[in-house]
Amino acid sequence: MTVLVRSFAKINLGLYIGAARADGYHDLRTVYQTIALHDVIRVSVVRGGGIEILCKNKDPRVPLDSSNTCYRMAELVMDELGAKGRVSIEIEKRLPVQGGLGAASSNAVATMVALEFELKKTRVVKKKLSGPARLRIAAEVGSDLPLFLVGGTTLGVGRGEEVYPLPDLPAIPMVIVTPEVGVSTAQAFADWDALVQRERAAELRPAGQPRAAVPTRASTGEDARPSTGSEQLTRAGASDRLFEVGRALSAWLSGYPNTGASAKGGSRAGSLLSDLVRTGIENDFEKVVFPQYPELRDIKGALERAGSRYASLSGSGSTLYGLFRSSADAAWAANRLRKQGVRAEATSTLTRQQYWKRIFDC
Ligand code: C5P
Numbered sequence: 094m095t096v097l098v099r100s101f102a103k104i105n106l107g108l109y110i111g112a113a114r115a116d117g118y119h120d121l122r123t124v125y126q127t128i129a130l131h132d133v134i135r136v137s138v139v140r141g142g143g144i145e146i147l148c149k150n151k152d153p154r155v156p157l158d159s160s161n162t163c164y165r166m167a168e169l170v171m172d173e174l175g176a177k178g179r180v181s182i183e184i185e186k187r188l189p190v191q192g193g194l195g196a197a198s199s200n201a202v203a204t205m206v207a208l209e210f211e212l213k214k215t216r217v218v219k220k221k222l223s224g225p226a227r228l229r230i231a232a233e234v235g236s237d238l239p240l241f242l243v244g245g246t247t248l249g250v251g252r253g254e255e256v257y258p259l260p261d262l263p264a265i266p267m268v269i270v271t272p273e274v275g276v277s278t279a280q281a282f283a284d285w286d287a288l289v290q291r292e293r294a295a296e297l298r299p300a301g302q303p304r305a306a307v308p309t310r311a312s313t314g315e316d317a318r319p320s321t322g323s324e325q326l327t328r329a330g331a332s333d334r335l336f337e338v339g340r341a342l343s344a345w346l347s348g349y350p351n352t353g354a355s356a357k358g359g360s361r362a363g364s365l366l367s368d369l370v371r372t373g374i375e376n377d378f379e380k381v382v383f384p385q386y387p388e389l390r391d392i393k394g395a396l397e398r399a400g401s402r403y404a405s406l407s408g409s410g411s412t413l414y415g416l417f418r419s420s421a422d423a424a425w426a427a428n429r430l431r432k433q434g435v436r437a438e439a440t441s442t443l444t445r446q447q448y449w450k451r452i453f454d455c
Contacts, residue, residue, distance in 0.1 A: 097135050098207045099451055100132040101128065102127070106374065109123070118252035132188050139181070141178065143180075146184070149184065162200060162235060165234050193276065195408065236252045236253035244445045265417075268396065270430065278409045396414075
């Protein structure tokens with residue numbers, strides 16, 4: 094017997110990076126939002142032992158060994174439940190790899206959900222994982238996993254693994270653009286640290302002292318252009334900044350209680366989008382990723398010119414998204430972008446209710 098589940102993607106509605114922590118991670122504030130684009134995960138358990146990973150479309154970028162997030166997840170779930178058996182996980186890859194859509198994290202959570210279901214169905218084990226155990230295991234595999242145990246609109250704090258369900262935003266029509274480039278999240282965080290260091294050194298530098306004293310990207314062959322908005326990075330301490338951002342995000346969201354019922358979006362989505370733009374919610378990763386990949390900044394511009402009310406990089410990219418007032422607007426924009434040679438797809442955000450309903454609805 095095989096259990097089939099959808100593994101949905103996420104986008105970030107704003108992402109603010111705080112200080113680097115002693116454990117090597119960064120504190121952050123973000124609003125995660127699940128969307129309808131997905132991979133498909135098939136899980137089966139038979140007699141024997143071991144974990145097997147298969148990739149249906151043989152994408153060479155998907156590891157088939159223990160470094161795959163699904164492998165690590167299966168290992169932890171089997172251990173926690175004291176279950177025995179041979180676990181086979183097949184990934185049907187549709188989402189971009191290293192795209193900022195949380196695909197690998199989502200695949201791992203889908204594996205957890207499917208594996209638990211399969212173990213129960215085949216009566217390998219009787220007990221279920223507790224809610225806290227699910228969250229703990231998910232956070233152990235990666236910072237972006239726990240959000241997929243909540244779904245819909247979710248606040249992410251800590252290193253992103255600490256998640257709180259927010260009043261759900263309505264389903265919003267959108268366009269996703271998936272450029273060919275893959276961006277390493279670890280590298281993007283390291284680039285952020287370098288940017289903050291440069292800005293801090295520049296602030297401390299006495300007037301008239303040459304810039305060469307400050308290490309720049311130019312010395313490492315990277316683009317040294319100053320990024321827009323970076324002057325705000327050091328004005329407040331990193332934790333003050335996260336505090337301010339938390340307030341801005343909560344002020345923005347507090348006007349939209351219980352909007353999940355309005356699955357079609359409509360005028361509520363319209364006013365939400367206007368507020369999102371007005372509040373100036375942004376993704377810090379744009380400040381380090383756009384200078385390295387100027388084509389991504391151009392795509393954001395193309396999304397805006399195609400009528401998007403709010404456009405942004407998702408996570409550390411390279412995926413960009415644009416939110417639209419209507420599905421017709423989104424479909425029109427996706428078509429226009431494709432004609433310009435951009436890989437664009439119209440889709441929609443998913444409310445929490447839709448997310449959980451459609452996970453098993455394959
Ligand atoms: O937890 P995850 O495996 O998704 O993180 C990948 C890498 O991204 C980490 O090893 C770390 O270098 C970086 N990271 C970070 N701060 C975060 C999340 C991730 O520095 N909040």
